[in-house]
Amino acid sequence: MPSHRIVCTDQVPANESHNHAHIVSVGIDTDSDGAANERYTLSQVLTKMDDNEVFYTIGEKSGQRVKVEDVYCCGRRYIRTRPTMSKTTTSIVFEAVNGLRNLFLFPLSYV
Numbered sequence: 001m002p003s004h005r006i007v008c009t010d011q012v013p014a015n016e017s018h019n020h021a022h023i024v025s026v027g028i029d030t031d032s033d034g035a036a037n038e039r040y041t042l043s044q045v046l047t048k049m050d051d052n053e054v055f056y057t058i059g060e061k062s063g064q065r066v067k068v069e070d071v072y073c074c075g076r077r078y079i080r081t082r083p084t085m086s087k088t089t090t091s092i093v094f095e096a097v098n099g100l101r102n103l104f105l106f107p108l109s110y111v
Helices: 042-050 087-099
Strands: 003-012 022-029 038-041 054-058 065-073 076-081
Touching: 022 042, 022 076, 038 042, 042 054, 042 065, 042 076
Parallel strands: 003 054
Antiparallel strands: 003 022, 022 038, 054 065, 065 076
16 A cells, blocks of 8 residues: 655645645655655545555654544545544644644644
């Protein structure tokens, strides 16, 4: 099963990236150098996820891998990092989210 590391995102509206912006495309690191070498649109990511391909990000400080999942918001399908109840993983999610300009679509109060 192929996996893809997301290292950056494009969101709209760009001026609300820390509130309720939606990811419209992602940058993928294809050669493990930490930089985006490919760009996938949201539609491409969702199609690949439907084909059982995995998307993830890595916490900048912890180095922990955080899986990306699909969610419905505002009548449309989007992506976000997977929420968890674990304190250890929660800090990793916060770190990963902050490193990627907020992959979450909603406030993290429920995490």
